[in-house]
Amino acid sequence: MPNFLLIAKREYLERIRTKSFLVMTVLIPLLMGGGLFGSVLMTKNTHSDAHVAVVSYDERLAMDLQNELEHGKNSEMTVTVIAPPSSKTRATLDGELADKELDGYLWIRSPEHAGSQPVVEYKPRSSADISTRDTLQNGLHTVLMRERLQSQGMAQTEVNALMQPVQLNTSGTGQADDSTAQYVSVVVLFLLMYFVIMLYGMNVARSIIEEKTSRVFEVMLATVRPADMMAGKMLGVGSVGLTQVAVWLTAGFLLSSTAIAARVTGGANHVHLSASQVIFFVIYFLLGYMLYSSIAAALGAMTNSEQELQQLNMFLVMPLALCMFALGVVVNAPDGKVATIMSLIPPFTPLIMYMRISLGHPSWLQVGASIAFMLVAIYAVLWIASRIYRVGILMYGKRPTLPEILRWLKYS
Amino acid sequence: MPTVELNNIRKVYENKVAVEGLTLRIEPGTMFGLLGPNGSGKTSSIRMMIGITVPDSGTVSLFNKPFDRDALKRVGYLPEERGLYKKMNVLDQIVFMGQLRGLSETEATRRGKQWAERLQITEALPKKTEELSKGMQQKIQFITALIHEPELVIMDEPFSGLDPVNGALLQDTLLQLRSEGKAILFSTHRMDQVEKMCDAIALIHRGKVVLEGNMRDVKNAYPRNRVEVVYEGDNSFLRNPVVEEVKEYGGGITNIKLRGDGVTTMPDAQPLLADAVRNGTRITRFEVKEPTLEEIFIERVGGNVDA
Numbered sequence: 149m150p151n152f153l154l155i156a157k158r159e160y161l162e163r164i165r166t167k168s169f170l171v172m173t174v175l176i177p178l179l180m181g182g183g184l185f186g187s188v189l190m191t192k193n194t195h196s197d198a199h200v201a202v203v204s205y206d207e208r209l210a211m212d213l214q215n216e217l218e219h220g221k222n223s224e225m226t227v228t229v230i231a232p233p234s235s236k237t238r239a240t241l242d243g244e245l246a247d248k249e250l251d252g253y254l255w256i257r258s259p260e261h262a263g264s265q266p267v268v269e270y271k272p273r274s275s276a277d278i279s280t281r282d283t284l285q286n287g288l289h290t291v292l293m294r295e296r297l298q299s300q301g302m303a304q305t306e307v308n309a310l311m312q313p314v315q316l317n318t319s320g321t322g323q324a325d326d327s328t329a330q331y332v333s334v335v336v337l338f339l340l341m342y343f344v345i346m347l348y349g350m351n352v353a354r355s356i357i358e359e360k361t362s363r364v365f366e367v368m369l370a371t372v373r374p375a376d377m378m379a380g381k382m383l384g385v386g387s388v389g390l391t392q393v394a395v396w397l398t399a400g401f402l403l404s405s406t407a408i409a410a411r412v413t414g415g416a417n418h419v420h421l422s423a424s425q426v427i428f429f430v431i432y433f434l435l436g437y438m439l440y441s442s443i444a445a446a447l448g449a450m451t452n453s454e455q456e457l458q459q460l461n462m463f464l465v466m467p468l469a470l471c472m473f474a475l476g477v478v479v480n481a482p483d484g485k486v487a488t489i490m491s492l493i494p495p496f497t498p499l500i501m502y503m504r505i506s507l508g509h510p511s512w513l514q515v516g517a518s519i520a521f522m523l524v525a526i527y528a529v530l531w532i533a534s535r536i537y538r539v540g541i542l543m544y545g546k547r548p549t550l551p552e553i554l555r556w557l558k559y560s
Numbered sequence: 561m562p563t564v565e566l567n568n569i570r571k572v573y574e575n576k577v578a579v580e581g582l583t584l585r586i587e588p589g590t591m592f593g594l595l596g597p598n599g600s601g602k603t604s605s606i607r608m609m610i611g612i613t614v615p616d617s618g619t620v621s622l623f624n625k626p627f628d629r630d631a632l633k634r635v636g637y638l639p640e641e642r643g644l645y646k647k648m649n650v651l652d653q654i655v656f657m658g659q660l661r662g663l664s665e666t667e668a669t670r671r672g673k674q675w676a677e678r679l680q681i682t683e684a685l686p687k688k689t690e691e692l693s694k695g696m697q698q699k700i701q702f703i704t705a706l707i708h709e710p711e712l713v714i715m716d717e718p719f720s721g722l723d724p725v726n727g728a729l730l731q732d733t734l735l736q737l738r739s740e741g742k743a744i745l746f747s748t749h750r751m752d753q754v755e756k757m758c759d760a761i762a763l764i765h766r767g768k769v770v771l772e773g774n775m776r777d778v779k780n781a782y783p784r785n786r787v788e789v790v791y792e793g794d795n796s797f798l799r800n801p802v803v804e805e806v807k808e809y810g811g812g813i814t815n816i817k818l819r820g821d822g823v824t825t826m827p828d829a830q831p832l833l834a835d836a837v838r839n840g841t842r843i844t845r846f847e848v849k850e851p852t853l854e855e856i857f858i859e860r861v862g863g864n865v866d867a
Contacts, residue, residue: 149659151660154656154659154660155660158648158652158656162645162647162648166647358646359643359645362643362644362645362646363639363641363642363643364643364644364645365643366612366637366639366640366641366643367637367639367643367644367657367701367704367705368643368660369612370610370611370612370632370635370637370639371632371633371637371657371660371661372660373629542612542613
């Protein structure tokens with residue numbers, strides 16, 4: 149077996165056997181699943197079940213609102229109607245608020261001019277209860293709109309028909325598909341790529357620092373080439389990353405096709421990934437990992453301790469974090485200008501181009517170009533990193549300055 | 561056919577000259593001692609010998625050929641700073657190092673176990689390296705350096721941190737290797753060991769060789785100008801004009817350096833003994849000796865030793 153494979157094998161086996169690998173492999177999907185489950189629950193439960201009082205000059209408006217808030221689409225509130233109010237109403241309500249019998253009350257006064265909206269005052273028990281406020285606002289809006297439409301002479305049925313939400317059927321390439329499920333799967337893969345590249349990039353740097361502090365390097369260098377060591381390390385650590393991703397994806401597919409997942413995500417949402425999405429995930433993951441782990445190898449060789457690495461790891465984290473920030477833009481317009489440009493700049497390519505391929509329709513030329521640019525960038529970074537690595541691993545003591553590093557590049 | 565041949569090696573780091581004009585040869589079946597105070601360039605020289613760094617000028621030949629990385633499979637190296645994978649299982653570690661040098665897994669395992677038996681650490685094999693004592697780790701490191709039966713063994717400070725029993729064990733192993741025809745180079749501060757074991761030495765100071773050659777020749781180059789005396793009573797004989805320097809160790813044990821460089825004037829202990837007898841000093845021991853390597857070492861590098 150060639151030496152770099154022996155080194156990769158050692159690295160792989162030692163890492164796979166650690167407890168942290170096992171913990172991560174189990175924990176991350178749990179956390180991610182929990183997060184997804186939580187966010188699904190959250191969106192389901194943004195409707196409020198608060199107990200509010202509605203005080204109104206107009207009893208019909210108040211009753212309508214009560215009906216909307218108690219039985220409306222997004223609301224399960226308990227509503228007490230007080231119409232019309234007496235002089236003691238406010239004091240009573242404030243008292244109930246203080247006794248926590250009420251979560252808030254709404255005070256509707258007649259409009260100042262005929263034809264304008266009524267004046268509404270809302271007094272919540274806790275100003276942080278945003279969902280109740282939003283529900284009240286939406287309910288009020290619906291009720292007022294319906295009333296206005298009816299007063300314009302529209303029939304009740306017509307009004308209801310008009311107020312129905314629009315159903316959008318998304319179809320990308322002709323056949324209808326389940327875009328929410330697909331969106332969720334793609335974002336999960338995006339996050340996965342982000343975490344795994346970052347995690348395993350850092351692992352490469354960390355394991356180099358470990359070999360530096362334990363002085364294994366001296367022994368190793370008396371036997372193998374620095375290039376073999378670096379290649380073996382990147383290959384070994386990267387394979388661990390791929391193993392982990394493979395475990396997660398397999399588990400994801402298996403779990404999502406069971407009934408539990410379908411219930412949790414509310415019906416038809418099983419993980420929806422095409423073969424090309426998986427293939428491109430692997431391609432861009434590998435490219436991204438190569439680029440970032442070679443940067444990490446150079447950083448690891450330059451530093452002597454984890455603390456020193458912390459100061460430099462912005463070189464790793466910043467580009468990845470930028471991709472994270474750009475996620476919104478890319479999701480909204482996967483073939484827009486920002487997304488297109490970013491997807492062709494190597495440090496951003498893996499994440500952004502992968503998103504574009506999954507959600508948009510980048511041309512084959514762009515996909516090809518992004519891969520070509522990545523390969524060129526990887527070659528360049530590897531060239532620099534291997535030189536820094538070769539000299540850096542034997543340097544102990546203070547962190548090298550930039551001019552020193554530039555000098556290292558010139559060593560044959 | 562020398563196993564190692566360094567020819568006029570020079571290495572400069574940033575702005576410091578680490579090694580300057582170093583030339584040496586190590587023959588198979590001999591033990592070579594590389595001596596020198598801290599920071600004198602021993603480790604730098606060793607690193608160039610095994611291609612970890614490349615000399616700025618001069619040539620390195622291993623096994624009678626210009627340096628080539630393939631030759632490293634025939635070299636065993638024990639660095640000054642021990643380096644083992646802490647979390648790794650000991651046997652796995654030994655086998656891994658063996659495989660890197662081209663052994664098969666089964667062969668490396670077989671030899672690893674054999675060596676462990678020889679160095680009496682079989683019980684350590686299934687453990688993790690970090691669970692072992694420093695001396696045990698040292699032995700493991702020793703095995704990883706020798707597992708591939710190298711023809712050239714290079715050891716930087718092999719005895720540091722070992723208790724006398726284990727030190728003797730490793731010393732015997734090295735002597736055994738020499739008798740098998742291997743070339744052995746080791747660096748150390750412990751002159752007594754060098755004196756006992758080495759066939760040839762090089763003394764480096766500030767990157768330059770100040771003394772080099774066959775152990776016998778080196779010592780013969782110095783006159784027998786030391787006298788070890790154990791006495792009781794009057795000590796006025798110590799002020800005899802033939803005495804250059806006196807070191808008293810207590811209990812009457814005294815080390816005397818005589819005047820005379822051995823070329824123009826010969827050191828002579830006779831007047832000293834006569835003086836002592838005349839003064840009625842009781843002499844229980846009076847031995848004229850050649851200087852020890854340590855004394856030569858100190859003499860050559862002067863007061864600049866922080867070793």
